[in-house]
Amino acid sequence: MxxxxxxxxxxxxxxxxxxxxxxxxxxxxxxxxxxxxxxxxxxxxxxxxxxxxxxxxxxxxxxxxxxxxxxxxxxxxxxxxxxxxxxxxxGGECIVHAPPAPPPRHVRDAVQQTLRLLEPGIAVVTNRLGDILAHTPAYESVTKGSGLLDGEAPNLTRYVFTDSRARTFFADWDDIADEQAFDLWLAPSAASSEWFTTQLAPLAGPELTRRLNRHVVPQRGILRVNHPAGHELRLLRETLELPADDQQLTILLPADDETAAAVEQLRHRRRHHSALRAIS
Structure with a gap:
């Protein structure tokens, strides 16, 4: 084997x-x-x-x-x-004998405060499984209508592999799928990765399994998004690791003037929603 x-x-x-x-x-x-x-x-x-x-x-x-x-x-x-x-x-150094369990979804107050300081920017807190744990209102603006944030516990990896809308929303779907599959190897623990992959594999099928076995290290270039409102967004990604929490804070920045204008327009559509959203 x-x-x-x-x-x-x-x-x-x-x-x-x-x-x-x-x-x-x-x-x-x-x-x-x-x-x-x-x-x-x-x-x-x-x-x-x-x-x-x-x-x-x-x-x-x-x-x-x-x-x-x-x-x-x-x-x-x-x-x-x-x-x-x-x-x-x-080599067996990460063998876990406890039953697999999901990782915690709690976001520390200090991280929540950092997100507030980043407003009105586009920012999101995730873990390696793809759980979306907290985000700024602008993040909701650029994903609104895509289905990504539907449900009480949205997960980017599950969305990419099981929601048909993801293939339209992400212009470079194959690259995003490679990224999400790769990050499962770096999950908070071997147990949590096993727990999530076991749940996802029957739904995702060979698209997930093939990528897990290929071990392609992703380039993580510009994120290209086809917003349901008709905007084509090009976003730079800056990711800050939060090692104490096994989480990541990702900031999305417009890569060109057209994207900056589109993001501003999308943000103004929901100006009355100004509160940071945390997902527990």
Missing amino acids: GTPLGDFIRSKRDSVQPGTLGLPDRGRRRSPGLRRTDLASRAGISVEYLTRIEQGRDRNPSVAVVNALADALSLSPSERAHLRYLTKIS
């Missing part, structure tokens, strides 16, 4: 073209990407050892081996961080 670590290494190996690493093209082969022999040689390990890692038969490679594999695959800094994380959980 494989491991997330082995799946990630194999996925990256399959996606690397030998020429990009200065290796000769050895002709057609049945599977794409880098040969196992080439990767093992670049990393300074045996092919047998690499095979054991990829197949999940060796779950505890040393730090030196992990770094060597990262160098051999020319991983980006974010991909290296993900590789280290997968090494940790594949």
